[in-house]
Amino acid sequence: MSQKVTVLGSTGSIGRQSLEVIAACGMEAAALAANSSVKLMEEQARRFRPAIAALADEKAAADLRVRLADTNIHVLSGLEGVLEAATISSADAAIAALVGMAGLRPTLAAIREGKRVCLANKETLVCAGPLVLEEAKDYGAKLYPVDSEHSALFQCLEANRDRGEVKRLILTCSGGPFYGRTRAELAGITVEDALKHPNWSMGAKITVDSATLMNKGLEVIEAMHLYRMPVEKISVVVHRESMIHSLVEYCDNAMLAQLGAPDMRLPIQYALTYPKRVPGPSAPLDLWNCGPLTFGAPDLEAFPCLALALEAAKTGGTAGAILNGANEEAVAQFLAGKTGFLDIAAKVEKAMAQVPPVQNPTMQDILDADQAARESVM
Template sequence: MSKRISILGSTGSIGRQSLDVIAACGMSVAALTANSSVGRMEEQARRFKPELAVLVDEKAAADLRVRLADTNVRVLSGMEGLMEAAAISSADTVITAVVGMVGLRPTLAAIREGKRIALANKETLVCAGQLVLEEAKDYGAQILPVDSEHSALFQSLEGNKDRGEVKRLILTCSGGPFYGKTREQLQGMTREDALRHPNWSMGAKITVDSATLMNKGLEFMEAMHLYHMPPEKIAIVIHRESIIHSLVEYCDNAMIAQLGSPDMRLPIQYALTWPKRVPGPATPLDLWNCGPLTFGTPDLDTFRCLALALEAAKAGGTAGAILNGANEAAVAQFLAGEIGFLDIADKVARAMEKVPVVRDPGLTDILEADAAAREAAR
């Protein structure tokens, strides 16, 4: 069970909910990091009294340093500060809640210090899963999932000693705000439309990924690495209510699922308290009033990003880094109003066609594939 935590991305949705869990469970904070949210970081630093606070943006960090001058909190900036927060000696656990490829190097730094990794940054495994898992094994670091779907799979697999008995991992998918729409209807969807997720409150990038279903494709690839499963043993089912968070189907056709309210504090807490369960702040599930549960098949023709992610999953190598890099660039353009919603998939497809896949990549190959994909998408 975790005692002292470093949070990479503390001002975002996962970071803020992680602090709710830490406060409720009597844990403490060693370090907090964010990109540029000076006001929120100051509030968090004053409340949780970490040794270290990091803002990647140097001007924001300079402002924070002045604001916290009356405290004992050290303030750092840039990737160097992020790496120090990841490897800080007083933390036994690092929550990686930063969004995107930027989380890879700090996660590796934490792994090399033998930390427990509460992983919310799915891009780390999508882009460099084999490398990350090999390093975790070499340095004795635990990787525990924070995503609700992967936490559900983790919990549903806990009683299973023989992975050969697993028939399929089944990831549930809400379908996002555009479920049931045609490609013609998606043509005119705006930033505001895409950010109206029916069940979850998340940051802008992951919410757009949920609208395109790219998020589920990234989770598909993450599941392959976390649970050592080939793509043919992973399936996706549309489950609009987000009550069943994922399921494991066994060879005897029994299914074991984890249910809960759509509240990220529950999977965050389990990543911190495992193998124990303790009372926490997550919303209890009211089975008597949650309504009927429904299931359906994802539409790969309309939601091309999911189809492209499944292609990358089968290709392996740097295909995940290419897919992810192009998607990050395209989503940023969409959020800035520079391209349309359907253009996201077009740009990802173009990058996957243009950038060659390296089959057995090292870290340099992965970073180069990411950079080339972003350039192709731009």
């Protein structure tokens, strides 16, 4: 069970909820890192008193340094500052919750210190899965999933550790705010529309990914690496209520499911306390009042991002980095009002067609693929 924790991405949705768990479970925050949210970082630093508070944005870090001048908190800046927070020796665990490709190098840095890494940044495995897992093995780091779906799979797989008996992994998907709409009906979707997730409160980027179903595609690739399963053994089912977080089907056709209220604090806590379970702040699931549970198939025609992710999963190599880089850039354009909702998938498809994938990639190959994909959709 972790006692001192570094939170990478502390001002984001997962980071804020991680700090709630840390406080409720009597843990300490050894270091906090984020991008540029000065005011919130100051509040968090004053409450949790970490040894390090790092902001990637140099200007924001300079402002934070002035704000925290009356404390003994060491304020750091830039990528180097975030990396120092990730590797602080006093922490035995790191929550990797920085958004997107920006989380890859800090996550690897924590892995190379042999820490327990609670992985909320799915892009790390999507872009560099084999490399990350090899590093974890070499440095003796333990990876535990924070995504609710992957935490559910992890818990269900604990019932039988012989992976040869697993028939398939089943990732549940809320379907996002536009479930049931045709492709034609999605043409005029606005940013405001896309940010109205039916069940979860998340950051803007992941909420848009949930609306396009790209988030579920990224999770398929992540599951391939985390559980060493071929994509053919991973299925997606739409489960609107988000009560069942994922399932494992075994070779005898028995299925195990993990249920819980849609509260990210539960998987965050389990990643920090595994193999122990302790009381925490997450909400209980009220089975008497949660209503019927429904299931359906995803519509790959209306939501082609999921199909593109499955294609990248089959291709392997740097295909995941190409998919992710193009998607990050396209979603940023959509959130800025510079492109349409349906254009996100079109831009990703364009990048996948234009940027050739490299098999057995080095870190530089992955970074180059990411950059090329971004440039192809600008």
